[in-house]
Amino acid sequence: MNSAEILDIMNQGLWLIVKIAGPILLASIVIGLIVAIFQAATQIHEQTLTFVPKLIVIGLIFVLGGSWMIQTMVEFMEQLFATIARL
Numbered sequence: 001m002n003s004a005e006i007l008d009i010m011n012q013g014l015w016l017i018v019k020i021a022g023p024i025l026l027a028s029i030v031i032g033l034i035v036a037i038f039q040a041a042t043q044i045h046e047q048t049l050t051f052v053p054k055l056i057v058i059g060l061i062f063v064l065g066g067s068w069m070i071q072t073m074v075e076f077m078e079q080l081f082a083t084i085a086r087l
Contacts (some may be wrong), residue, residue, distance in 0.1 A: 001087055009080065016076050020069050027057050 037051045062069075 001083075005083070009083065010081075012076065016072065021067060024058055024061055027061055028054050031057050032048060
């Protein structure tokens, strides 16, 4: 295995991280922005007000997209193990 193959595997792994964590982070940012605007408009500055909606949305993302996330990680690991077995 040469350095180009190792860099390719690392590149695939980083893109996998972006694909899996992206929707979760994006939803968390959007919910945080909406709650921050609501807090600024109403002058309510309760810490749990930012935490609970994010927790609910992230939970929904895991429920709706969890199987896709697991399947994507399994496919990457199978590909990685096949590459290791070729060595």
